[in-house]
Every structure is written in structure tokens, then in C-alpha cells.
Amino acid sequence: YAFIGFFLGTLFLLALGSVMYYKLIMEAVEEAPRYALLIKTGMTRREVLTSIARQLGMVYGFPLLVGLIHTMFGLLFYTRALGEMGQQTPTLQNALLYTLLFILVYGLFYGLSVNSYLHIVAPSSVAARHDSF
Secondary structure, three states: OOOHHHHHHHHHHHHHHHHHHHHHHHHHHHHHHHHHHHHHOOOHHHHHHHHHHHHHHHHHHHHHHHOOOHHOOOOOHHHHHHOOOOOOOHHHHHHHHHHHHHHHHHHHHHHHHHHHHHHHHHHHHHHHHHHHO
16 A cells, blocks of 8 residues: 555656746746846846745645645544554654655755746846847
């Protein structure tokens, strides 16, 4: 059961991360003219990066928070059910390890999304020309 759960969880994580990444990249292409205008009016590359990191932090952070709360309640119920049946398993320790791995991979998707979004809305050549003025 652990292998099936880990395999399906990994598959779900990769699918979720990929869908969110490509959706946000499509959104970045639509937002590029707006960010170009902001850069022309004086917004620095660092400010653009901060804006993007906060925006995508909300997009990635809220589902992660809701998912962790959902998982916590499910694990507590599962652990109590096993305890009432008289079985002792290291469920919480294993779940913590998998949760940390999930957060790490999810964080990698977040970092990749922020980096790609920044390169689309504020290409280096445009930002470098603006910062030199």
C-alpha cells in the first residue's frame, strides 16, 4: 500500500506542478506588455522579481496550505483508527518524510515558475538597458 500511495502521490504531484507551471507561463506571456510598461516607468528588475515572487507565492502557497491541513486531518484519523484496532505503525514518521519531500518538489516547481515568469516579463536585455539610465 505504501508503494502504491507513494507512486500515485508522486504522479499527482508531477501532474499538478506541470499544470500549474504551464498555466502560469501562459499567464506570463499575457502579462509581459504590462510589466514592460512598468519597467519603462521605473520599476527595477528586483522589484519585478519581488512582485512575481509574491504573486506566485499566493498561487502556490494557498493550495499547499489547504493540502497540508487536509492531509493532517486524514493522518490523525488514520492513526486513531489503527490505534483502536491495536496496530502500531510509524505512520506519522513516514508521512512527515513524504510531506517534506512533497514540499521540496513543490518548492522546486515554484522556483522554476518564478524564474521562467521573470525571464518572460522582464528579459535581461530590457532590464539591463533600463537599469543603466
